[in-house]
Amino acid sequence: MAGVVLCTLNVRHDSKMVSTLLKHSSAKGAIEIMLKLTATVPQIVLIPDSSKPPALQKTGVIEYEALLAMGSLDFEIRRPNDECEPITLNYTSGTTSSPKGVVYSHRGAYLNSLAAVLLYEMRSMSVYLWVVPMFHCNGWCLTWGVAAQGGTNVCLRVVTAKGIFESISRHQVTHMGAASTVLNTIINAPGVEQLPLLGKVTVLTGGDPPPSMCVTCMVSLRRTVREP
Template sequence: MAGAVLCTLNIRHDSTMVSTLLKHSEAKLVFVDYQFLDIAKGAIEIMLKSTSTVPQLILIPESGKQSTGAKSGNMEYEHLLVMGSLDFEIRRPVDECDPIALNYTSGTTSSPKGVVYSHRGAYLNSLAAILLNEMPSMLVYLWTVPMFHCNGWCLTWALAAQGGMNVCLRAVTANGIFESISRHKVTHMSGAPTVLSLMVNAKAGERIPLPGKVAVMTGGAPPPSQVVFEMERMGFDVFHSYGLTETYGPATVCTWKPEWNLLPPETRARIKSRQGVNHLGLEEVDVKDPVTMKSVPWDTKSIGEVMFRGNTVMNGYLKNTKATNDAFEGGWFRSGDLAVRHSDGYIELKDRSKDIIISGGENISTIEVETVLFRHPAVLEAAVVGRPDDHWGETPCAFVKLKEGHELNGDELMTFCRENLPHYMAPRTVVFTELPKTSTGKTQKFVLRQKAAAMGSLPSKVKSKL
């Protein structure tokens, strides 16, 4: 209403990154929760070393405690409201394509870029989110998706449109999720596959029976079918959507077909892991050859790049014309994700273009290998990248985190994969470790690729055993 552009910053960034984004966005006002005040103050101090123009901090103090905002020189939120004018004339956008929000990408492969959203795109994607989540009026929504990520997948606005109740968590824990669902009679929630994995692996004492059916939209990364299966067994109804920051969050959804209800649970879960078809707010999604720009056949085998066009695709990257032009080369937004199309037109991701493993001339989908790894009862998290190989070019290397209380060695896990995959696709290296994550729960595969590259090629003696 003030005519400002909203820029939600990642609460997990340090002061250095926050200072970089504040400078890039040219923010004039920063609302800071008391919990992150030190990070914000650190960012301002860094900025003052190179510029005298810094944003004003507006402190949101801890409820029930006396604030020290005035003493520290920061204005308090309530004080700011008192300064407002009741007869202020709302500043509406001159053009519906004017910017409403600036969102920085999670930076899974490079430094974050500022994605510009328009009023029109946000409006359309919010309405589409209501439809694809089947949101009625007065719903109760639990937040586990960070609101700084694509404006909460545009659900912040969708909830307002439907008069919904927002249930917020300061920390995402299995106990907190189940407790909130029970206490507030939650009807809808969303979460990355890592959140769903947290829930299905919750201890018996943390789980509380659901008060009713809870619809869950998942996205951000392809959900392992085993996780979807376990969620539905607990009583959740899982919707799988797919998109990027550049598409305002959800752009496609695996729209369910009634005839699929007759299939076995495991098969249904695998189908739900597909990315599906575009929602009603998006003009078109396609899988194309990135060179010829021709659509790939709907044969589940031909791999191409997922591309989008329509009103719910970003205006562009702020102050980065080259990156914008590269992203829209050929008249479509290029996602960088590789996929196939099924005979019914539904798309299914196979990998990021930078993640695909080429071993001895064969393309290996890391997602397919990870899906098998997740089937092992001892595996909590898994990510696969290519490891350099003098003979094959590269071979699959699995980084795995085990469930608490489980023991497993690399040979046992590699044997399990060879029993469930073509041998050339099975990992030849297994590393048990914590997986590095972005702020939105995505595994930072570029970090794992660096670790795999540092290992070098497998010794010949090891290869002979494989």
């Protein structure tokens, strides 16, 4: 409701590809490349990994919490004139060819968010572990779905089996989404990295069909769950 179109990008792309996508989306441009073309650069909002505020020395860079503190509760809500207006622009990974852009409408994002929550059996106050990147269809629209259910977001900076098991155990995760390749990583993790599950974790998978061995192993993992 900010009157803008969201454009999430794959951070694994190099700066040239990011610049290409930013220019294609009519965004303000990639920082290093755009500096050569114009003196105006977009503001960078830095989200640090630790609670210690970073030392900001560059002009136009602001820390996330400081940005929030500048906000006002009396902000103007800019509702779309038409529910079919665009709300977000997503690009494919570009694995097999140049990335292709897909536009989501307000209506489409709304319906997909509700469908994901219903299919996922996500109740209120669920705890969702982010493994699917948000540039993938805005995290399969669960960016909005989790918020609609008043859920808690648990984010991973790096996706590893060890980090997934630790996050599930520490934060009592109830839901997570992942492609089958990530599920294989979890299943084949060394025993020292695996932790017993204290409750049921509902997993949503997509992107490609999981192999039969993956499904069998996931059933085996579920049998090791300790009921609270």
